[in-house]
Amino acid sequence: MTSITDPDGAIMPAMPPFRSEGNGPWVITRHADASLILRSPAFRMASPLQRVERIAARARRDYSDLLALMEQTLLFQDGPSHLANRQSVRRIVQQSMARWPASAILAEARRIAASVPSGGAIDAVVHLADPLPSLILASMLSLPVDQAMALRADATMVTRAWSHACSLRDYDACQDAARRLRRELRSSLQRDSVETGDASFDLIAFLLVAGADSIAGTISAALDLLARNPAWQARLQSEPKLMPGFIRETLRLAGPLRRLNRRVAQAAVDIGGVSIAPGDLVLLRIDSAHRDAEAFAYPDQIDPGRKNAPLLAFGGGAHMCQGPLLGAMEAEMMVTAIIDRFQIRPAAARGALLDHEDWRVFAHLPLILTPVAAEQ
Numbered sequence: 001m002t003s004i005t006d007p008d009g010a011i012m013p014a015m016p017p018f019r020s021e022g023n024g025p026w027v028i029t030r031h032a033d034a035s036l037i038l039r040s041p042a043f044r045m046a047s048p049l050q051r052v053e054r055i056a057a058r059a060r061r062d063y064s065d066l067l068a069l070m071e072q073t074l075l076f077q078d079g080p081s082h083l084a085n086r087q088s089v090r091r092i093v094q095q096s097m098a099r100w101p102a103s104a105i106l107a108e109a110r111r112i113a114a115s116v117p118s119g120g121a122i123d124a125v126v127h128l129a130d131p132l133p134s135l136i137l138a139s140m141l142s143l144p145v146d147q148a149m150a151l152r153a154d155a156t157m158v159t160r161a162w163s164h165a166c167s168l169r170d171y172d173a174c175q176d177a178a179r180r181l182r183r184e185l186r187s188s189l190q191r192d193s194v195e196t197g198d199a200s201f202d203l204i205a206f207l208l209v210a211g212a213d214s215i216a217g218t219i220s221a222a223l224d225l226l227a228r229n230p231a232w233q234a235r236l237q238s239e240p241k242l243m244p245g246f247i248r249e250t251l252r253l254a255g256p257l258r259r260l261n262r263r264v265a266q267a268a269v270d271i272g273g274v275s276i277a278p279g280d281l282v283l284l285r286i287d288s289a290h291r292d293a294e295a296f297a298y299p300d301q302i303d304p305g306r307k308n309a310p311l312l313a314f315g316g317g318a319h320m321c322q323g324p325l326l327g328a329m330e331a332e333m334m335v336t337a338i339i340d341r342f343q344i345r346p347a348a349a350r351g352a353l354l355d356h357e358d359w360r361v362f363a364h365l366p367l368i369l370t371p372v373a374a375e376q
């Protein structure tokens with residue numbers, strides 16, 4: 001069996017919806033089926049809240065901080081309060097974009113690239129993929145960068161509780177992380193009298209997951225693709241205008257989310273020739289949908305020039321991502337700053353992914369960087 005930490009793990013081909021176990025979730029791999037489900041009112045997001053409440057009651061555990069964070073996680077909300085909370089988060093993201101125009105992001109990306117040691121193998125996650133999203137997120141939340149990094153780690157831990165595969169010991173660790181995260185975020189924002197508008201601290205906490213791991217995952221995936229495709233490095237160095245298309249192709253072929261959060265059917269509905277009953281769960285495999293030849297011609301090839309490529313990397317419908325422009329811009333600027341300065345090669349050791357069933361985010365990515373001037 002392929003380990004979920006293997007960056008080269010096989011991607012399931014696009015096929016009609018199927019269930020691998022009797023009443024397990026329907027697995028959706030075709031682009032058309034996934035797009036339909038994302039936009040259909042017959043489906044809503046499946047929330048882990050009730051499962052965690054049941055486990056807390058059965059195991060007599062205090063998971064109050066974990067539950068409070070889940071309740072305020074935008075992904076698990078719906079109706080008018082979800083819409084109002086989306087507005088609050090949108091304002092925070094827009095303020096950040098006004099503070100960080102492309103030129104300022106590129107200047108910061110160049111500073112980060114200039115501080116990287118070159119010559120031997122470096123971990124591209126630590127030196128190149130993590131710093132820019134952490135810095136911009138810290139600025140968005142008015143936190144010191146070190147604190148934002150520590151809180152990011154706790155927020156990532158909390159997302160483990162979203163998975164069915166979580167053990168009781170994992171839930172305990174998630175609750176500890178949730179307690180720390182809530183306490184420290186609140187005290188830091190209150191101490192510095194940070195203006196959060198009408199957004200609660202718990203609502204803001206979700207940005208620590210949504211607004212950084214996804215971008216760091218995109219940057220490291222782009223660097224991994226480039227290290228393995230030297231011809232593309234040369235192409236991007238000579239034609240920088242291809243960079244936005246290259247990042248879109250990175251999101252399609254190697255994006256940070258392999259699967260979206262599960263949805264649950266609210267009514268009987270036919271999808272791709274199968275009947276889905278109320279209460280059935282669906283699992284949207286966007287890694288497969290992104291290679292569906294019905295949606296993308298020659299789907300395994302990198303082609304930054306694709307016109308109107310129907311990407312699902314930012315989801316769609318009611319829970320569509322709130323930071324696609326910021327996320328793509330950070331990735332474009334960081335990768336531009338790196339390839340302007342370095343030639344990238346894979347190191348002998350292959351990188352490994354974070355151990356998370358839905359994500360494709362590098363935990364380590366050893367690469368060798370050689371200054372461009374030294375190559376000539």
Ligand code: HEM
Pocket residue numbers: 074075076086089093207210211212214215218251255256257260261262312313314315316318319320321322323324326327328331
């Ligand atoms: C390349 C970077 C990013 C990627 C690939 C990405 C991807 C996604 C995806 C796929 C979803 C929907 C998940 C689902 O339907 O199951 C989502 C939701 C969300 N994203 Fe992003 N995201 C990125 C960057 C950002 C940034 C920079 C922010 C904000 C700072 C952000 C904030 C959010 C929020 C708040 C939601 C939840 C929306 C809701 O439930 O209403 N994301 N993102």
